[in-house]
Amino acid sequence: MTDSSALDPEDRKIVTLARSARARNGVPEGAAVRDETGRTYVAVTVALDSLKLSALQTAVAMAVASGAGSLEAAALVTEAETASAEDRAAVRDLGGAETPVLVAGVDGVVRLRVSAG
Numbered sequence: 001m002t003d004s005s006a007l008d009p010e011d012r013k014i015v016t017l018a019r020s021a022r023a024r025n026g027v028p029e030g031a032a033v034r035d036e037t038g039r040t041y042v043a044v045t046v047a048l049d050s051l052k053l054s055a056l057q058t059a060v061a062m063a064v065a066s067g068a069g070s071l072e073a074a075a076l077v078t079e080a081e082t083a084s085a086e087d088r089a090a091v092r093d094l095g096g097a098e099t100p101v102l103v104a105g106v107d108g109v110v111r112l113r114v115s116a117g
Helices: 009-025 055-065 085-095
Strands: 030-035 040-044 071-077 100-104 110-115
Touching (some): 030 055
16 A cells, blocks of 8 residues: 555645546546646546546546647556556556556555556
């Protein structure tokens, strides 16, 4: 377990945003990413008949659609143990292999910090 109070304030912010989005929408996952300018993009799981995206994939897509050139960090709030390979790949595609992905439980406590690579 990672002490969430020891997180950088900007990292704590994206974890909080991801947790809030998940709770507000009543979905399995919430995510947030921060781009190279400090802008944040918050998303939840998209589960339509014709389109299925994880919360983290949706957040990355929102960043791309808004013109982000890179990512500084990503956060995922989930019951899963870690971010999936597909989620890490989406972060890596925009942010690079060293981009940190913070994985938090539904309580907002960061359990794991992995790199996108």
